[in-house]
Amino acid sequence: MPRILIVEDEDIIRSAVRKLLQHAGYEVTDAVSVEEAVERDPDSFDLIITDLRLPGAAGTEMINRAPNTPVLIMTSYASLRSAVDSMKMGAVDYIAKPFDHDEMLAAVENILARRSPPESPATGDEAGGTGNEIDPSDIMYGECESIQKVFTLIRKVAPTETTVLIHGESGTGKELAARALHLLSPRASKPLISVNCAAIPESLIESELFGHEKGAFTGAVSARTGLIEAADGGSLFLDEIGELPAEAQARLLRVLQESEIRRVGSTQSRTVDVRMIAATHRNLKAMTRTGEFREDLYYRLNVMQIRLPPLRERRGDILGLARRFLARQAEKLGRRDLRLSPEAMQLLQRYRWPGNVRELENAIERASILADGDVIPPSVLDLDGDTDDEYIPDTLVEGNHEQMAPREPDSASDLSLEDYFQHFVLENQDRMSETELAQKLGISRKSLWERRQRLGIPRKKTSGS
Template sequence: MTENMHRILIVEDEEIIRAALRKLLQHNGYEVSVAESAEAATGDYDLSSFDLIISDLRLPGEAGTSLIGQAPGVPVLIMTSYASLRSAVDSMKKGAVEYIAKPFDHDEMLGAVESILAQHPGSGTAQAQEADEAADSESDPAQIMFGQCDAMQQVFTLIRKVAPTETTVLIQGESGTGKELAARALHLLSPRASKPLISVNCAAIPESLIESELFGHEKGAFTGAVSGRTGLIEAADGGSLFLDEIGELPPEAQARLLRVLQEGEIRKVGSTQSRKVSVRMIAATHRNLKAMTRTGEFREDLYYRLNVMQVRIPPLRERRGDILGLASRFLARQAERMGKPALSLSPEAMKALERHRWPGNVRELENAIERASILADGDLITPAQLDLEMETGEDYAIPSSLVEGDNEQKPPPSRESDAGSDLSLEDYFQHFVLENQDRMSETELAQKLGISRKSLWERRQRLGIPRKKG
């Protein structure tokens, strides 16, 4: 156990969920304590010593919401099934910082915990506060970009390794994935951090002007050149140059750029003299440069000069576990700008965000949150305000019979009482389905678990749980 890890209290009366959640959080570096009820939590622990309290909504005795406010500054995350969404909304009004619907994925829970702890740095122990301050460095990629999934953690690791070197980097990724943020992290982690980072979108500069913009020009070099001009590459001397959408460079500019990479020299348009420059090159593209070399659209020698080290930023559809964490960050930022601190996403809006394919990636998500924040009539954002084009094939509406607040019925715990400490949340789902599918229809199973029939089928496929024949 490290001295500075965050302390989390889990208040949950079901042994299987309590043990699985404890195991999940401990595995991810958190110090975890547990209690079976709100009364046990207040009797056994000093609540102010924790950085976060995660509590079930319905507990024996007092409800989980009774813990809200008992330790000022300590955020409370409420867990609830979809059968109690109305009560969950009420818990937000009482002061819960967030709620999460059961059954939840590991990534969803970890994303919520990370987001809450990032937004509440003043809670918990003095050691945790010191750790937060020490980690709050803008040069770390994890502080510039958000990503809890394995793919993004690999991106962060690669950036940390390659940034301190002089190696040229090619960033691959679809539009809106955050390629410029990755370039900023590479620059800020490099020895050139005190020098400028010049960013150029090659697709945004007219082809007739791009050479002049990049390399500069002498007075009279062409019609309209009434004075000399320093190019962007020279302006980045000593620092880094980020060339976004480098696949859009015309052939003449490609040849000039190759000389910069090979010789470290630039020559202004209309000049006969070359000048030495020291520039760390970072390029980015959403196109397949290798395929473009076969068609002659991109110089093969330039491609190999650029592709010394490649960083691939995954699209948002491959980062499902990060969607709600990103949305929470964007929403907090937008709420602060608008002076609406209570702004939150409805459960239906969360599900809509998770199911959208996000062709515009993180940029599209940020725009959707900003739009919805402006259109929201109150403090709760609905799917209609997100205005997403939903995929067909699934009904996202929650039956009114399930939204009854105080009438929540929990799935029964596994009969294997001695196996709880080794079960994950996926194990809990599997045990519940296997124990109850003999006496329940698929519809009833889905309703008890608070998910749709399609989601139940998808989880069966993922976990290899066959349907009962007959």
């Protein structure tokens, strides 16, 4: 049984990670500081998971105190730069808070798989040459046909160097898909650097991605390595790439075309070997028509596209996901007999889940806390929508999910329901009011507005709105 040492000063996080890993079958010891961790003989463990910021010595000190043990750094997104720097010091990987439980388990499994020698020569072949037996189903859950097709595509694409564009609504698991692509690739032993393009201020995005030289701008007191350069040899995941400003798009195109970067303020280019994985919830092709996104960059990124289905198209997975989330909450709360009532299960299946898997997880966590007894009733799920648009008719709950929303008979057969919505709105919003658009689509104005927000389609001002 692998032994793991957790070094974390926040009681809630330390306890949660310890219980998660113990439930997964690991032997776990914890400490609140580097000094206390050293007393535990850290080199006797198979893995050390440490927070970056600790009282006294920083978490990176564990790299020196246990030179023969891999160190996984936990950090907030605000400290992402420090986490990348720690990897240069010898950390094997980092994970940004708040992290998904599956993400933590996948990172741990990957590190331990790299540390352990293959049991037989066949192992590498079975894993596509990556030296481990990780599968997308170990990282993401799904049994319905649509998500199984995603798993099959990931297995085929991961061992290649092909650039991948992941498309999906918020909360569908785009970062988990990117992690699966990385862990199943020959680059699994190298870093996966994840960047949320929407979370970095526009004025800093080029410096963060490409790095800068000392004196390149006010405040640049020293040269810094960019996140693309930090991913050299590994994979770079650019989440919400549709939010990149125009200048950064042009520079990223050069990386894809020439495998070169140039730091801000530098005249010298540097060669990088990076596998690019991008993700968006927006319609990039439509954005190329409005000039918001470079068409040449779009075609460079869209070599292979993986579409993650929204949860409303995975109705067969809803209860399975709910049970997984409920089991975690029951473990965390010490209430092992927690279960969903039949009425609650029916409500979960009827709800449309505009926030997808993330919304389902939040609903289960909230209900687990609010439930008075061991049985969770529908009332504590707090899924009361303002209109019936949030729910699927009872007659369709057990039926084919393809029938859940109307499609005009003349729509192209290769368009998904979301693609059709985007296509219809973009084609007609200049000549139709919001009310007319909603009537044609068979939804309320509120639902039209919410889908615009979710899919990133800006509203055009018209005289009739």
